[in-house]
Amino acid sequence: MKNLLKLAIVLTSVAALAGCGGDDHPTQSGTNPGDTNTAPGNGNTGTTPPADAQRVNLPLTNYVNVFVGTDVATTGGGFSGNTTPGAQVPFGMVNFGPDTASGTPGGYAYTDSTISFFSLTHLNGPGCSGQGGGGGLLPSVSSAQIDPANQGHNIVIGDGSGKFDHANESARPGYYKVMASNGVTSELTATTRTGMARITYPASSKSNALLVVDATVSTDNHTSGSRPGTITLDAANRTVSGTSIVGSFCGGTWNKPVYFYAQFDTPVTSASSSKNGVAILQFDLTASKTNAVLYKVGISSVSVANAKANLIAENSGWDFDAVAANTDTIWENSLNTIQVDVADPQNLAALSASQQTIAKNNLTQFYSAFYRAFSGPTVYSDVNGDYRSMKQASLSENDGSSFPVRATANISKDDTFQGTNGKTVVPAAHYSSYSIWDTYRSLTQLQALLFPGISSDTVQSLVADAKQCGALPHWVDGSDDTKPMEGNHAPSLVAAAYAFGAQNFDTATARNYLIQSQTDPTSSCNNMLSVGRVSTSNDASVIPNWLNSGFIATATPASSPFHTSSVTIEMVTADRSVAAFLSALPTAGTDQTTINSFFQRAGNWKNILNPQTNTLQALNASGQFTTNANAGCNSACPGTLFHEGTEPQYFWDIEHDYTAVIAAIGGNSAAITRLDNLFGIDRSAGFPPASAPPVSALNGGMNSNQFYIGNEPSLVDPWAYNWTGSPQSAQYIIPQIMKQAFLVSPGGLPGNDDLGATSTWYVWATLGLYPVVPSAPGMAISTPQFSGMTVWLGNGKKLRIETDQQAMLNNAPYIKELKLNGQTYNGSWLPLAQIANGGTLSYTLSATPTNWGTAANLTPPSGPNADYTKSVAAPSSASGVTATQ
Known part of the structure; x- marks a missing residue:
C-alpha cells in the first residue's frame, strides 16, 4: 500500500489529526498514507493544537443526511434547498455527483428519476444556475454511439442508462452510490481536487461494459454538444483527458474551463472518440472478479497537465475503499469540531426509546446543517499553487459557447503578503465559490x-x-x-x-x-x-x-x-x-x-x-x-x-x-x-x-x-x-x-x-448564539438546544456549553440562569473575547418564561460606533453582570 493515497488536501486542515481540536492547517501525518508532498497549497503548513485541545471523536457522519435540501421545501417558501448529494471533502474543489434530468442549480432534484450524467463540480444550494459540470460520465451496458448525423456532437445511449429508483441510492459525506435500472452500480468518492468512481456492471453484461465520457455537457445544459468540449483518448495507456466548459453563474459574463485528466484500471476492447468532446470506452470484464471498472480523475482551472499533477499528488493508487475511508475520516474529524454529548452512543442509549427517536432526529438535523457549512468557499488552486486569474483583459469580449483565455496566477506570487512579523506569508490555497450576500x-x-x-x-x-x-x-x-x-x-x-x-x-x-x-x-x-x-x-x-x-x-x-x-x-x-x-x-x-x-x-x-x-x-x-x-x-x-x-x-x-x-x-x-x-x-x-x-x-x-x-x-x-x-x-x-x-x-x-x-443559521441557533451584527466581535444569546456541547475553537481551546436539561427534548426553551465560568451572567449579548480562549457557559432552563435578561440596564450594545466588546449598553454593579464587561 506504499504511496497508495497521496491525498494532499487543504481541506483536512479543518481538523486532520484524529483526536485534535479545531486548529486548522495541521500536519497531515497519520491521515494520508504515503503522503510526503509538501508543495504549496497542499495544506501541510501549520501547527498541532495545544495539549489541552485533545479530544476523542464521536461517530458523527452517520447523523448526516446529504439528501436534505434536494427538493422544494415542504414547509413553504417556494424554493428548493438546491443542495447536492455529490461526494466532496470539506471545501473541496471537486464535488463528484449526479446531474439529474431537470437541471437544477445544484445539479440534483430528488423528484427526478433519471441521472443525465455524473460530473465533477457542483455548488451547494445556489439560487441560480450556471457553474457546474465538467467531465460528464455515464456507464452503459447496451449500446452507445457517437451520432454521425450530427458530426459527433451528440451521444446516443440505447439502454436508458440513467434511470434509477431512490430505493437503490445511498450517500454519506464524501460518498455517493446508485444502481441504475440497467443494473450498473456507480460509486463515487473524492479528494480535494480529484474524483474516483467504481462502476460495477451486472454479470450479464461482462462482455459489453460501456463508459461514456462527455466533455460537452454541464449542469446548466445537459444536451451533448451544447458546448464545444475537447477529448483526447489514449486507450493503450488507459487515459482520457480534455476540457469542459461550464456556464457563467447567474448573469455573469464569461464561461469557464474545467480541465480534466482521467485514468481507468481496465484495458479497453474498443474505444471511439470525437473531435467534439465525446469518448466511448468498452470493456470486457469476463475475467474480472469484481465486474468493476475503476475511474479516477483530477481537475484544474489551468491545464490538463495540472489536472494530471493533481491526480498524481492526491490519488496515485487504485484502492477505492481506502480513498472513501480516508474521506470519511476527514469528515469525522471536521464534524467533531462541534461535539454534542448525546451523539455519544452511551449517552444516547441512556435515553428512553421515545427520547432516542427525537434525539436522533435533532442530531441528524444539526449535523446535516453543520456538514453543509463546509461546502464553500472551495479550493481553486492546484497542488502547485496555480489557478486561473480573475483579470479579464478585454471587457468587451463575448465568449459565446467558449471561454476567454486568462493568465495563470499562483498563490506563491499573487496571494502572498507580508505578515505582522515581517515575514512573507504564502496561503495554503486560493479559494473560489463565495456567495457573499448570503x-x-x-x-x-x-x-x-x-x-x-x-x-x-x-x-x-x-x-x-x-x-x-x-x-x-x-x-x-x-x-x-x-x-x-x-x-x-x-x-x-x-x-x-x-x-x-x-x-x-x-x-x-x-x-x-x-x-x-x-x-x-x-x-x-x-x-x-x-x-x-x-x-x-x-x-x-x-x-x-x-x-x-x-x-x-x-x-x-x-x-x-x-x-x-x-x-x-x-x-x-x-x-x-x-x-x-x-x-x-x-x-x-x-x-x-x-x-x-x-x-x-x-x-x-x-x-x-x-x-x-x-x-x-x-x-x-x-x-x-x-x-x-x-x-x-x-x-x-x-x-x-x-x-x-x-x-x-x-x-x-x-x-x-x-x-x-x-x-x-x-x-x-x-x-x-x-x-x-x-x-x-x-x-x-x-x-x-x-x-x-x-x-x-x-x-x-x-x-x-x-x-x-x-x-x-x-x-x-x-x-x-x-x-x-x-x-x-x-x-x-x-x-x-x-x-x-x-x-x-x-x-x-x-x-x-x-x-x-x-x-449555518441552524447551527448557531442550536448553540444558542448568533452574530447579529456581522462586523461586531460578539453574539446574541438564546437557548442552547442540547444539554451538552463542546465547541473546539481554532486556537485549540474549547468552549463548553451546558444546560441542566435538553431544551428540545424537555420543551424547556427559556433561560432561568446563565453562568460564564461559574460567575453569574445576565446580559443577552456575549462579547467574543469572553470565550475566545475557551470557557464554560452553564444554563439553567425553564419550561415557562422567565425575566432573565429583561432589565433595561441589560440591553445589549447598539449603535454604529457602539462598543460591542461590552456585554451591555449600560453596565451596572447592581445588575449582576460580571465586572469584566
Missing part, C-alpha cells in the same frame, strides 16, 4: 471562529482577486465575478472574518479595497461595479447619490431593476463594516476621520424610515417618499423596493442600530408588537401563546409580510427581541422555527442553502 450573515463568523487559518486564506483569496480584477468581487464563481444581488457585500465578509479571529491576511491591501468599494464610483471588478444594479453591464454607479444624499434614490424609469430600499440597507451595513474593520487595525489612529464618516453613514437608514408609517420606504431624487413600502418582490418584479423580500422582512436588517430603530418606531412595546406580527405570535391570551405560529408565518416566502427563514435577510430577525427587553420571546420563537421550517427530508430546507448560509 454568507456574511452567518457562515463567515462560524468558519473564522472554528477555522481561522482557512478563513484567513479565503479572505486573502478575495484580496488577490481584487488585485487582479480591480475591486473586491461580489459572488465569486470560478474565475468570474457575478452580481446576483445588489449592494456591496465583500466589506461585511472581510470585517466579519477579522472580528471573529481570522486575521492572517493582507489587512493593509484589504483596507484600501474596502474604502475604495464604498467611495469610488469607478470601483469595479472587471465589468462589475462595486455598487451598481444587478446587471452584467457596467451601468451607472450609485455611490455619488449615496455620498451626497445619504440614500439611494429611486431610479428612472420606474421599471429599472433596482431595489432602492434594500440596497440602501446593504450600503448602511457595508459602511458600518468598513468602519469597524478600520477601527480594529493598527492604522486606526490615522484613519479616524475616514472611520467617523463611515460610522456616520451607517446611520443613514433613518433617511428611508417614514415617520408617518414607521416603515422603510424609498426616496426619489427630490427626497420625497415614494411607492408602497410593503410591495412584494421577486426576481421577476423589477421596480419594487426590496430585493427578494418585503419591508417587514428587511426591517430588522439594521441590526447594528437596534436601539435607535426601536426608539424611532415607538419603543419596546411597539417593537415587540411588530416582531410578533412578523412571526405570527398571538399574545392576546398571554405568553407563551396557546398555539404555536403556523409554518406559513415562519417561512412565508419573498412576497409575504411575515417571516421568511428561507432567505438570508430574515436570518437575524428572531434575536431582535433581545434589544426590546423580551429575550424570552427569542427563546420561544427560535426553536419553533427550527422544528417547523427545518426537517430531515429532501424538502427539509426552507429555501436555497446558498453555500451553507441557511444551514
Whole structure:
C-alpha cells in the first residue's frame, strides 16, 4: 500500500489529526498514507493544537443526511434547498455527483428519476444556475454511439442508462452510490481536487461494459454538444483527458474551463472518440472478479497537465475503499469540531426509546446543517499553487459557447503578503465559490471562529482577486465575478472574518479595497461595479447619490431593476463594516476621520424610515417618499423596493442600530408588537401563546409580510427581541422555527442553502448564539438546544456549553440562569473575547418564561460606533453582570 493515497488536501486542515481540536492547517501525518508532498497549497503548513485541545471523536457522519435540501421545501417558501448529494471533502474543489434530468442549480432534484450524467463540480444550494459540470460520465451496458448525423456532437445511449429508483441510492459525506435500472452500480468518492468512481456492471453484461465520457455537457445544459468540449483518448495507456466548459453563474459574463485528466484500471476492447468532446470506452470484464471498472480523475482551472499533477499528488493508487475511508475520516474529524454529548452512543442509549427517536432526529438535523457549512468557499488552486486569474483583459469580449483565455496566477506570487512579523506569508490555497450576500450573515463568523487559518486564506483569496480584477468581487464563481444581488457585500465578509479571529491576511491591501468599494464610483471588478444594479453591464454607479444624499434614490424609469430600499440597507451595513474593520487595525489612529464618516453613514437608514408609517420606504431624487413600502418582490418584479423580500422582512436588517430603530418606531412595546406580527405570535391570551405560529408565518416566502427563514435577510430577525427587553420571546420563537421550517427530508430546507448560509443559521441557533451584527466581535444569546456541547475553537481551546436539561427534548426553551465560568451572567449579548480562549457557559432552563435578561440596564450594545466588546449598553454593579464587561 506504499504511496497508495497521496491525498494532499487543504481541506483536512479543518481538523486532520484524529483526536485534535479545531486548529486548522495541521500536519497531515497519520491521515494520508504515503503522503510526503509538501508543495504549496497542499495544506501541510501549520501547527498541532495545544495539549489541552485533545479530544476523542464521536461517530458523527452517520447523523448526516446529504439528501436534505434536494427538493422544494415542504414547509413553504417556494424554493428548493438546491443542495447536492455529490461526494466532496470539506471545501473541496471537486464535488463528484449526479446531474439529474431537470437541471437544477445544484445539479440534483430528488423528484427526478433519471441521472443525465455524473460530473465533477457542483455548488451547494445556489439560487441560480450556471457553474457546474465538467467531465460528464455515464456507464452503459447496451449500446452507445457517437451520432454521425450530427458530426459527433451528440451521444446516443440505447439502454436508458440513467434511470434509477431512490430505493437503490445511498450517500454519506464524501460518498455517493446508485444502481441504475440497467443494473450498473456507480460509486463515487473524492479528494480535494480529484474524483474516483467504481462502476460495477451486472454479470450479464461482462462482455459489453460501456463508459461514456462527455466533455460537452454541464449542469446548466445537459444536451451533448451544447458546448464545444475537447477529448483526447489514449486507450493503450488507459487515459482520457480534455476540457469542459461550464456556464457563467447567474448573469455573469464569461464561461469557464474545467480541465480534466482521467485514468481507468481496465484495458479497453474498443474505444471511439470525437473531435467534439465525446469518448466511448468498452470493456470486457469476463475475467474480472469484481465486474468493476475503476475511474479516477483530477481537475484544474489551468491545464490538463495540472489536472494530471493533481491526480498524481492526491490519488496515485487504485484502492477505492481506502480513498472513501480516508474521506470519511476527514469528515469525522471536521464534524467533531462541534461535539454534542448525546451523539455519544452511551449517552444516547441512556435515553428512553421515545427520547432516542427525537434525539436522533435533532442530531441528524444539526449535523446535516453543520456538514453543509463546509461546502464553500472551495479550493481553486492546484497542488502547485496555480489557478486561473480573475483579470479579464478585454471587457468587451463575448465568449459565446467558449471561454476567454486568462493568465495563470499562483498563490506563491499573487496571494502572498507580508505578515505582522515581517515575514512573507504564502496561503495554503486560493479559494473560489463565495456567495457573499448570503454568507456574511452567518457562515463567515462560524468558519473564522472554528477555522481561522482557512478563513484567513479565503479572505486573502478575495484580496488577490481584487488585485487582479480591480475591486473586491461580489459572488465569486470560478474565475468570474457575478452580481446576483445588489449592494456591496465583500466589506461585511472581510470585517466579519477579522472580528471573529481570522486575521492572517493582507489587512493593509484589504483596507484600501474596502474604502475604495464604498467611495469610488469607478470601483469595479472587471465589468462589475462595486455598487451598481444587478446587471452584467457596467451601468451607472450609485455611490455619488449615496455620498451626497445619504440614500439611494429611486431610479428612472420606474421599471429599472433596482431595489432602492434594500440596497440602501446593504450600503448602511457595508459602511458600518468598513468602519469597524478600520477601527480594529493598527492604522486606526490615522484613519479616524475616514472611520467617523463611515460610522456616520451607517446611520443613514433613518433617511428611508417614514415617520408617518414607521416603515422603510424609498426616496426619489427630490427626497420625497415614494411607492408602497410593503410591495412584494421577486426576481421577476423589477421596480419594487426590496430585493427578494418585503419591508417587514428587511426591517430588522439594521441590526447594528437596534436601539435607535426601536426608539424611532415607538419603543419596546411597539417593537415587540411588530416582531410578533412578523412571526405570527398571538399574545392576546398571554405568553407563551396557546398555539404555536403556523409554518406559513415562519417561512412565508419573498412576497409575504411575515417571516421568511428561507432567505438570508430574515436570518437575524428572531434575536431582535433581545434589544426590546423580551429575550424570552427569542427563546420561544427560535426553536419553533427550527422544528417547523427545518426537517430531515429532501424538502427539509426552507429555501436555497446558498453555500451553507441557511444551514449555518441552524447551527448557531442550536448553540444558542448568533452574530447579529456581522462586523461586531460578539453574539446574541438564546437557548442552547442540547444539554451538552463542546465547541473546539481554532486556537485549540474549547468552549463548553451546558444546560441542566435538553431544551428540545424537555420543551424547556427559556433561560432561568446563565453562568460564564461559574460567575453569574445576565446580559443577552456575549462579547467574543469572553470565550475566545475557551470557557464554560452553564444554563439553567425553564419550561415557562422567565425575566432573565429583561432589565433595561441589560440591553445589549447598539449603535454604529457602539462598543460591542461590552456585554451591555449600560453596565451596572447592581445588575449582576460580571465586572469584566
